[in-house]
Amino acid sequence: MEKVIIVGTGCAGLTAAIYAARANLSPLVLEGHEPGGQLSTTTLVENFPGFPEGINGPELIMAMKSQAERFGARFSYAAIEDLEKADGFLRVKIDGQWQETRTLIIASGASAKWLGLPNEKTLVGHGLTSCATCDGAFYRNVPVAVIGGGDSAAEEATFLTRFASKVYLVHRRDTLRASKIMVERAMANPKIEPLWNSAPVEYLTDAEGEMRALKIKDVNSGAEREIEVKCVFVAIGHTPNTAPFRGKLDMDESGYLLQRDGTKTNIPGVFAAGDVADHVYRQAITASGQGCAAALDAEKYLAACGAE
Numbered sequence: 001m002e003k004v005i006i007v008g009t010g011c012a013g014l015t016a017a018i019y020a021a022r023a024n025l026s027p028l029v030l031e032g033h034e035p036g037g038q039l040s041t042t043t044l045v046e047n048f049p050g051f052p053e054g055i056n057g058p059e060l061i062m063a064m065k066s067q068a069e070r071f072g073a074r075f076s077y078a079a080i081e082d083l084e085k086a087d088g089f090l091r092v093k094i095d096g097q098w099q100e101t102r103t104l105i106i107a108s109g110a111s112a113k114w115l116g117l118p119n120e121k122t123l124v125g126h127g128l129t130s131c132a133t134c135d136g137a138f139y140r141n142v143p144v145a146v147i148g149g150g151d152s153a154a155e156e157a158t159f160l161t162r163f164a165s166k167v168y169l170v171h172r173r174d175t176l177r178a179s180k181i182m183v184e185r186a187m188a189n190p191k192i193e194p195l196w197n198s199a200p201v202e203y204l205t206d207a208e209g210e211m212r213a214l215k216i217k218d219v220n221s222g223a224e225r226e227i228e229v230k231c232v233f234v235a236i237g238h239t240p241n242t243a244p245f246r247g248k249l250d251m252d253e254s255g256y257l258l259q260r261d262g263t264k265t266n267i268p269g270v271f272a273a274g275d276v277a278d279h280v281y282r283q284a285i286t287a288s289g290q291g292c293a294a295a296l297d298a299e300k301y302l303a304a305c306g307a308e
């Protein structure tokens with residue numbers, strides 16, 4: 001019987017692991033099939049407190065993992081597949097095997113939706129990103145492109161005008177799906193140029209492998225052209241990694257876990273932290289804060305059950 005199982009090794013999961021391990025709960029941390037979360041594909045993180053010169057995403061993740069291991073956290077390259085509530089404990093299916101635990105902290109994050117264009121994965125961190133808040137400041141006084149037509153795209157395009165010299169807003173329709181206020185705000189900004197009825201076709205790179213331009217196609221005429229940009233921000237949404245919990249845990253219409261009274265879910269002993277429940281902030285530091293809260297909530301739950 002485990003005391004704490006933690007799902008995910010992004011900032012939320014690793015912070016939860018540090019706190020749970022320091023509380024002598026010897027947490028078992030499931031790394032899943034994509035260890036490290038979204039930071040594992042981020043080249044430079046400049047907004048995580050304590051690193052005035054910035055730190056590489058994978059380096060930050062490895063440091064947090066080492067910190068958790070130092071206090072007794074155990075890691076397994078395994079993925080959760082199912083969850084069942086039992087009498088006073090939980091049963092989780094891990095790579096085909098059932099395991100019992102008193103508490104479960106779900107910090108499995110959310111995966112950015114991509115376009116599926118060639119070289120997409122290799123370009124992430126080299127002029128391709130899904131987070132304007134994270135990476136916008138790297139692209140001062142240069143042209144960039146945002147792909148999408150919803151609130152996220154309009155909001156990211158508006159945010160990027162603080163840094164970029166020009167923001168192309170690429171959308172396959174002739175109107176945005178975003179809310180009226182977001183549309184008005186974006187369209188009123190002189191730095192934003194909408195490219196209507198346009199679909200991305202190819203990312204073009206320079207000799208160093210960095211983003212040079214985006215090739216787009218007019219969906220009506222089929223005509224193609226290049227727009228010179230230093231970065232492409234893909235803003236077509238995220239998918240929360242909650243598939244194993246469908247029908248078991250309460251979620252919103254997009255599949256994000258619903259929290260109550262802190263990080264609690266509708267099943268006692270199950271807690272949610274980070275991007276798996278947060279579709280508003282989606283930052284490394286907010287995920288870490290929620291990981292801390294989830295570990296404290298789990299510790300309090302165990303104490304109340306007499307299972308510490």
